Amino acid sequence: NAGVMQNPRHLVRRRGQEARLRCSPMKGHSHVYWYRQLPEEGLKFMVYLQKENIIDESGMPKERFSAEFPKEGPSILRIQQVVRGDSAAYFCASSPDRIAYEQYFGPGTRLTVT
Amino acid sequence: GQQLNQSPQSMFIQEGEDVSMNCTSSSIFNTWLWYKQDPGEGPVLLIALYKAGELTSNGRLTAQFGITRKDSFLNISASIPSDVGIYFCAADTGNQFYFGTGTSLTVIP
Numbered sequence: 001n002a003g004v005m006q007n008p009r010h011l012v013r014r015r016g017q018e019a020r021l022r023c024s025p026m027k028g029h030s031h032v033y034w035y036r037q038l039p040e041e042g043l044k045f046m047v048y049l050q051k052e053n054i055i056d057e058s059g060m061p062k063e064r065f066s067a068e069f070p071k072e073g074p075s076i077l078r079i080q081q082v083v084r085g086d087s088a089a090y091f092c093a094s095s096p097d098r099i100a101y102e103q104y105f106g107p108g109t110r111l112t113v114t
Numbered sequence: 115g116q117q118l119n120q121s122p123q124s125m126f127i128q129e130g131e132d133v134s135m136n137c138t139s140s141s142i143f144n145t146w147l148w149y150k151q152d153p154g155e156g157p158v159l160l161i162a163l164y165k166a167g168e169l170t171s172n173g174r175l176t177a178q179f180g181i182t183r184k185d186s187f188l189n190i191s192a193s194i195p196s197d198v199g200i201y202f203c204a205a206d207t208g209n210q211f212y213f214g215t216g217t218s219l220t221v222i223p
Contacts (some may be wrong), residue, residue, distance in 0.1 A: 043213040058210070091156050105149075107154070
């Protein structure tokens with residue numbers, strides 16, 4: 001039973017490029033959450049999605065960031081025109097239901113913007 | 115937004131010692147969780163607490179959900195080298211999760 005998968009594990013982008021981060025939830029999980037973690041800090045909630053729906057995006061910057069969780073395939077976090085301040089670790093978590101303790105985290109994608 | 119104040123920020127202890135860390139907030143939460151994060155990995159859930167006053171153990175780990183629903187603590191007894199890592203508290207209002215800033219634990223053999 002595979003856990004939450006994220007790819008790539010490391011991503012380097014130049015300023016102005018686009019970054020696409022993928023998250024495949026655990027089998028049977030239809031709820032996905034994205035978090036951002038800056039060095040020496042805790043995780044900051046970005047967005048909560050169910051299949052084909054964005055439930056809560058209150059933690060996501062209004063510009064350049066978008067997320068989707070299509071009917072088929074992984075959830076995608078997309079960052080357009082990246083800037084140095086976007087450099088961080090991005091984690092996704094999944095759960096079978098909207099229940100806190102059932103939230104399982106992936107290994108993260110470390111984005112570096114040069 | 116909500117803020118979870120986690121302390122201490124870092125701890126250096128001798129192997130075998132007990133460890134205590136806590137999280138406080140000015141807000142009331144429905145659930146408190148404690149995670150451990152190893153370098154380069156995602157957080158792993160250690161303990162989840164669902165009721166005020168609840169005391170739960172997981173091996174050498176014990177955590178409590180404060181009576182006021184605004185705080186929680188985590189204790190680790192008889193620390194071992196593999197306890198090294200960053201420990202995060204997290205809390206859930208029912209609508210959103212919040213994470214503490216973490217406690218970095220170093221265990222000296």
